[in-house]
Amino acid sequence: MTDVTSKRRTAVVDTELRRRARRVIPGGMYGHLSANMLPDGYPQFYDRAEGCRVWDVDGNEYIDLMCSFGPVILGHKHPDVERAVAAQQAKGDTMAGPAACMVELAELLVDRVAHADWAMFAKNGSDANTVCLMIARAATGRNTVLAARGAYHGSAPWSTPMLSGVTPADRASVEYYRFNDIESVERAVEQASGDVAAIIVSPYRHDAGFDQESIDPVFARALRALCDRIGAALVLDEVRAGFRLNHGGSWEPIGVKPDLSAWSKAIANGYPIAAVLGSEKYAEGASSIFVTGSFWFEAVPMAASIATITALGEEDAVGSMVQRGRRLRDGIDTQALELGIRVRQTGPVQMPNLTFAGDENFARSRLFCATAIAEGVILHPRHNWFVSAALTDADVDEVLEATDAGLRAVRERFGDS
Amino acid sequence: MTDVTSKRRTAVVDTELRRRARRVIPGGMYGHLSANMLPDGYPQFYDRAEGCRVWDVDGNEYIDLMCSFGPVILGHKHPDVERAVAAQQAKGDTMAGPAACMVELAELLVDRVAHADWAMFAKNGSDANTVCLMIARAATGRNTVLAARGAYHGSAPWSTPMLSGVTPADRASVEYYRFNDIESVERAVEQASGDVAAIIVSPYRHDAGFDQESIDPVFARALRALCDRIGAALVLDEVRAGFRLNHGGSWEPIGVKPDLSAWSKAIANGYPIAAVLGSEKYAEGASSIFVTGSFWFEAVPMAASIATITALGEEDAVGSMVQRGRRLRDGIDTQALELGIRVRQTGPVQMPNLTFAGDENFARSRLFCATAIAEGVILHPRHNWFVSAALTDADVDEVLEATDAGLRAVRERFGDS
Numbered sequence: 001m002t003d004v005t006s007k008r009r010t011a012v013v014d015t016e017l018r019r020r021a022r023r024v025i026p027g028g029m030y031g032h033l034s035a036n037m038l039p040d041g042y043p044q045f046y047d048r049a050e051g052c053r054v055w056d057v058d059g060n061e062y063i064d065l066m067c068s069f070g071p072v073i074l075g076h077k078h079p080d081v082e083r084a085v086a087a088q089q090a091k092g093d094t095m096a097g098p099a100a101c102m103v104e105l106a107e108l109l110v111d112r113v114a115h116a117d118w119a120m121f122a123k124n125g126s127d128a129n130t131v132c133l134m135i136a137r138a139a140t141g142r143n144t145v146l147a148a149r150g151a152y153h154g155s156a157p158w159s160t161p162m163l164s165g166v167t168p169a170d171r172a173s174v175e176y177y178r179f180n181d182i183e184s185v186e187r188a189v190e191q192a193s194g195d196v197a198a199i200i201v202s203p204y205r206h207d208a209g210f211d212q213e214s215i216d217p218v219f220a221r222a223l224r225a226l227c228d229r230i231g232a233a234l235v236l237d238e239v240r241a242g243f244r245l246n247h248g249g250s251w252e253p254i255g256v257k258p259d260l261s262a263w264s265k266a267i268a269n270g271y272p273i274a275a276v277l278g279s280e281k282y283a284e285g286a287s288s289i290f291v292t293g294s295f296w297f298e299a300v301p302m303a304a305s306i307a308t309i310t311a312l313g314e315e316d317a318v319g320s321m322v323q324r325g326r327r328l329r330d331g332i333d334t335q336a337l338e339l340g341i342r343v344r345q346t347g348p349v350q351m352p353n354l355t356f357a358g359d360e361n362f363a364r365s366r367l368f369c370a371t372a373i374a375e376g377v378i379l380h381p382r383h384n385w386f387v388s389a390a391l392t393d394a395d396v397d398e399v400l401e402a403t404d405a406g407l408r409a410v411r412e413r414f415g416d417s
Numbered sequence: 418m419t420d421v422t423s424k425r426r427t428a429v430v431d432t433e434l435r436r437r438a439r440r441v442i443p444g445g446m447y448g449h450l451s452a453n454m455l456p457d458g459y460p461q462f463y464d465r466a467e468g469c470r471v472w473d474v475d476g477n478e479y480i481d482l483m484c485s486f487g488p489v490i491l492g493h494k495h496p497d498v499e500r501a502v503a504a505q506q507a508k509g510d511t512m513a514g515p516a517a518c519m520v521e522l523a524e525l526l527v528d529r530v531a532h533a534d535w536a537m538f539a540k541n542g543s544d545a546n547t548v549c550l551m552i553a554r555a556a557t558g559r560n561t562v563l564a565a566r567g568a569y570h571g572s573a574p575w576s577t578p579m580l581s582g583v584t585p586a587d588r589a590s591v592e593y594y595r596f597n598d599i600e601s602v603e604r605a606v607e608q609a610s611g612d613v614a615a616i617i618v619s620p621y622r623h624d625a626g627f628d629q630e631s632i633d634p635v636f637a638r639a640l641r642a643l644c645d646r647i648g649a650a651l652v653l654d655e656v657r658a659g660f661r662l663n664h665g666g667s668w669e670p671i672g673v674k675p676d677l678s679a680w681s682k683a684i685a686n687g688y689p690i691a692a693v694l695g696s697e698k699y700a701e702g703a704s705s706i707f708v709t710g711s712f713w714f715e716a717v718p719m720a721a722s723i724a725t726i727t728a729l730g731e732e733d734a735v736g737s738m739v740q741r742g743r744r745l746r747d748g749i750d751t752q753a754l755e756l757g758i759r760v761r762q763t764g765p766v767q768m769p770n771l772t773f774a775g776d777e778n779f780a781r782s783r784l785f786c787a788t789a790i791a792e793g794v795i796l797h798p799r800h801n802w803f804v805s806a807a808l809t810d811a812d813v814d815e816v817l818e819a820t821d822a823g824l825r826a827v828r829e830r831f832g833d834s
Contacts, residue, residue: 024523031709049509092466094687106441123540124710134582143584162707165551167560172586270511272712290579292448293541295689
């Protein structure tokens, strides 16, 4: 694609790094940052980050509306978090055992998240989800787990969205249901003939490549009742949405408590940590499994997490993200209306998701995002975006200039519908 | 146990933290740092670390011969590594994508490790081993993996040493062989009826709770030939031993190249990163799988890894660790001989492993280590120890005072055999 008029001055360094990467990294990149999945014009390599901004290796500046796919919630290099990190780093990080902040963080999470009586820590969101399932299996003595078809719960073999390298046995203990469809869950329970250790669910449906879908409180309550009836654990996968929807568990506003919840991403503003939270009932199961990692007891990410959770509360970060997310959503809606382009914006405003009507192969989305990147805003054509608390109204207005350019490019190429 | 005369002045803070931990962390702790598994007198929580020393939360100082179970190889807070970390941290860590240092690190590893044509990065050693198996399965279209019975390849459900929370399906694609016993491997191949995607093996046998066992080069060559004959990937799990045995692949001195290798722990001197290295033949398989993590592209651990690998070479860290490890082993042998206590020291001297003859339930080991901790040296009763390059001859002599006290305590309690 060469059809985007770019403000970017240069991609010389990025191009050279890509050339070198292709020689020593399979496919030149892997995972969710795979450049092959992104529109032309996206940088692959970055130089620095500050607040809601990032700079690529060629010095081009962007407003970051992906927030590293979620981890950055207060903005890059939040002063309180960086201060806590520096203080802990001066003492120690990966030591002979954890620092006192491990206990403080566990206490803080138990205090902050209503369903939680205890906490364990890991590194990846995948770790946290997998550990939840292991705990549920240990506690119930059962094997099967029910998951919503198409939901992303990490890239472990039981859950990765692509089947290359996955064996049939990796999925043998997973049955699938439809999000917000309790009858489909009940069918899956029957399918499992009573062998249900856990039902795992995201706070709302945020499958990449689709419109987002809010949780139906009736569905959430029915899941809770079903788990109670059959003696299975209700596992809430908070990895992507945790602390962006609510400064506490995401389902607290609807009054439904999971037994176990998996957290990562935003809980330490970009520092690497994951957490499993659980109710007293599952503490024994949790203490019966052997899970661990060389870096799971690092003190720095734990200190960062304490500072992050504290700042989230002090700054009313959720309120701020909602306000900026609302401004962004309203602005885009107005632009689309004026231009006569049919778009759908779904899900929580602080986790924006935009799709175009009749957008085969994401061609409109890709052009829209390619234009935005050229205008200095990082969005994603297939995945929800992330608002951080560092975004100001002025930043949102700057983003809106880019989305306006993106929408105009779409109309120019595809017409007004 | 109250039978150890302790130099430790106090454990007040540690005791209080343990009390709080039991309320908010299942079992008060989990994984390999579970305090329940350690002798009386061990601190659970640490305050700071520097060089080969750590201080617990009560201010007691120790020589650290566990090195966080391997990650710390140059000593805590090595100046070159800390400088690289500070420089990268000032720019950015978890950004919108990786920094240039991702490519530089991949190039450095490909240059440093003979079998490697490419690199991928993750967070846990478990990640790296699991990704190796996924790549082997993707490349071969087969499912079964052969692993040495009792070998530790991480705490994912397919490999964790305890079965609580593990389903039969999690192990359905794993067959087991005996380390250094090629006939047992051939039997496992027959068992799998030709469906062998990979054979995974550690550079030497370092199963916790046992004497260590060197690799028989004849066995390694036979594994290589067998994998070539049946078209399976030879996967070397370098997570624990990588860069401590050799500044390159651990099997390079015996001239056997794996197809894939899994790395973590020591490659960034305590910063959280794991790596998968592979040969050209497996690059396509590697690029066909979807594996990723929110923190897998962090720049700081990659910068730390580059600085670590560079310093390892410049300082001849392996040579230094071998020299200190040899001094320690000889010293303990002399002490044991003088005291008439039968001990076995096995495996590479820089990864010391000490067992006592007739030591039921590790009672002698536990007393030995409890005495050492009271004398200010962190050892482990069931797991190999780790020498770092920060250890000086004087430090080793200090350790030897503690081991002498430990051996004397064992003789006093158990007699001289």
